[in-house]
Amino acid sequence: MSPVLRQVFLGxxxxxxxxxxxxxxxxxxxxxxxxxxxxxxxxxTAGVAAADASVIGGEVVWRFEQGLQLFGDADxxxxxxxDPTRGRVAVGAGIELFVGERFGVCTTVxxxxxxxxxxxxxxxxxxLAMGWSVPLAGVERHIGFTLEPFYVHGHxxxxxxxxxxxxxxxxxxxxxxxxxxxxxxxxxxxFDDDARWQTIARVGVTFN
Amino acid sequence: MRRVGVLVLLFAATACSDRSxxxxxxxxxxxxxxxxxxVAMVDLVPFTPEAMRSxxxxxxxxxxxxxxxxxxxxxxxDAMRLAADDIGIGHYDSACxxxxxxxxxxxxxxxxxGSYPDRDGIRLILALTAHALSAEMxx
Numbered sequence: 065m066s067p068v069l070r071q072v073f074l075g076x077x078x079x080x081x082x083x084x085x086x087x088x089x090x091x092x093x094x095x096x097x098x099x100x101x102x103x104x105x106x107x108x109t110a111g112v113a114a115a116d117a118s119v120i121g122g123e124v125v126w127r128f129e130q131g132l133q134l135f136g137d138a139d140x141x142x143x144x145x146x147d148p149t150r151g152r153v154a155v156g157a158g159i160e161l162f163v164g165e166r167f168g169v170c171t172t173v174x175x176x177x178x179x180x181x182x183x184x185x186x187x188x189x190x191x192l193a194m195g196w197s198v199p200l201a202g203v204e205r206h207i208g209f210t211l212e213p214f215y216v217h218g219h220x221x222x223x224x225x226x227x228x229x230x231x232x233x234x235x236x237x238x239x240x241x242x243x244x245x246x247x248x249x250x251x252x253x254x255f256d257d258d259a260r261w262q263t264i265a266r267v268g269v270t271f272n
Numbered sequence: 273m274r275r276v277g278v279l280v281l282l283f284a285a286t287a288c289s290d291r292s293x294x295x296x297x298x299x300x301x302x303x304x305x306x307x308x309x310x311v312a313m314v315d316l317v318p319f320t321p322e323a324m325r326s327x328x329x330x331x332x333x334x335x336x337x338x339x340x341x342x343x344x345x346x347x348x349x350d351a352m353r354l355a356a357d358d359i360g361i362g363h364y365d366s367a368c369x370x371x372x373x374x375x376x377x378x379x380x381x382x383x384x385x386g387s388y389p390d391r392d393g394i395r396l397i398l399a400l401t402a403h404a405l406s407a408e409m410x411x
Contacts, residue, residue, distance in 0.1 A: 114302060115302050115303055143303050146362065146364050146365070146408065146409065147303035147364075147365055147409070148303070148363070148365050148366075150301075178301070180301075180303075180365070181363055181365040181366045181369075182358070182363070182365075182366035182369065182370075183299065183365075183366075183369065185299075185301065220299035220301075221299075222298060222299060222366070222369045222370070222373065223350075223351075223354055223370070224350070225298075225347070225351075225373050226299075227296050227298075227299040229296065229299070254301075257297070257300065258300050258301045258302050260301055260302060
C-alpha cells in the first residue's frame with residue numbers, strides 16, 4: 065500500500081474508532097474554544113513562524129450532530145529569499161469525549177499535506193483538544209481558552225527518496241467571541257529536531 | 273478495550289514501517305541548510321553554487337562508476353544530478369536536500385579499497401557544494 069493510501073486509511077480508522085467513545089449531547093464546540101451554541105466558524109489567520117517566516121491562511125470549522133465537528137484549514141508560509149514558500153492544507157474531525165457546562169474535551173484527527181520546493185509531506189496529527197469557555201458581561205460575549213497536545217505521524221518525500229518521522233507537538237490559544245465576530249490567537253510548537261513554532265492571530269465570523 | 277488495542281497495534285505498525293536510512297535531515301519541515309559536518313570539511317572563500325554544477329555532474333557521471341554497486345551508487349548519482357539541475361534553476365533549498373541525500377548515500381556505501389580515491393573526490397565535491405549553498409543561503 066502506498067504511503068498516502070496507508071495514511072488516509074489510518075486516519076479513517078482512527079476517526080471511526082474515536083466515534084465509539086463520543087457522547088451524543090452538545091456540540092463539540094467547547095473543546096476548540098468556540099461559543100457552545102454556534103454551528104461553527106470561518107476565519108482568516110495571519111502570523112509569524114520560526115526562521116523569520118510569515119504565515120497567512122484560513123480555516124473553517126463546522127459542527128454536526130452526535131458531538132462531531134469537521135474542520136479544514138490551509139496556510140502559506142513565506143520564508144526570506146532564497147528559501148521556497150511552504151504550502152499546507154489539512155482536513156480533519158473532532159469528536160467530543162466529554163462536555164461540561166463550560167469545559168469540553170475532544171479527540172481530533174486530521175490529514176495534512178504540505179509542499180515546500182521539492183519536499184512533499186503527508187502527516188496525521190492526533191490530538192486531545194481541551195477548551196474552557198467563560199461568558200463575559202454583556203450580550204453574547206464570551207472568551208475561550210484552548211490547549212491541544214498532539215502526536216504527529218508523518219511521511220516526507222524528496223524526488224524518489226522518502227522518510228517517515230513521528231513527533232509530539234502542541235498548541236495553545238484564546239478565542240474571543242462577540243455576537244458573530246470571532247477574534248483569537250494561537251501559539252503552536254513542535255517538539256522535534258525542527259523545533260518549528262508559529263504564532264497566529266485569527267479574525268472571523270461564527271455561524272449561527 | 274479490544275478496539276483500543278487493535279488501534280494501538282495498527283498505529284504502531286504504520287508508524288514504524290517507513291524509515292529512511294540516510295540523511296533524515298534532508299526531509300525537515302524548515303528550509304534546508306547544509307549539514308554542518310559537510311560544510312566544516314572545507315575552509316575557504318566559497319564558490320558560487322553555479323560554479324559547482326560541472327563538478328557535481330562529473331561526480332555523478334564519471335566518479336561514481338568505480339565506487340560501488342546498485343542501488344546506493346544510483347542514489348549518489350541521481351541525487352548529485354538533481355542537485356546540479358536545481359542549482360541551475362535557483363532552487364537552492366531542493367539542491368541542499370539532494371546534497372544531503374547524496375552524502376548520506378555515499379556514507380552508506382560498502383567499503384572497498386579501490387574506490388577510496390573516487391569516494392574522497394565525491395565527498396570533496398559535496399563538501400564544496402554544501403559550503404557554496406550555505407554561503408548563498410546566509411546572504
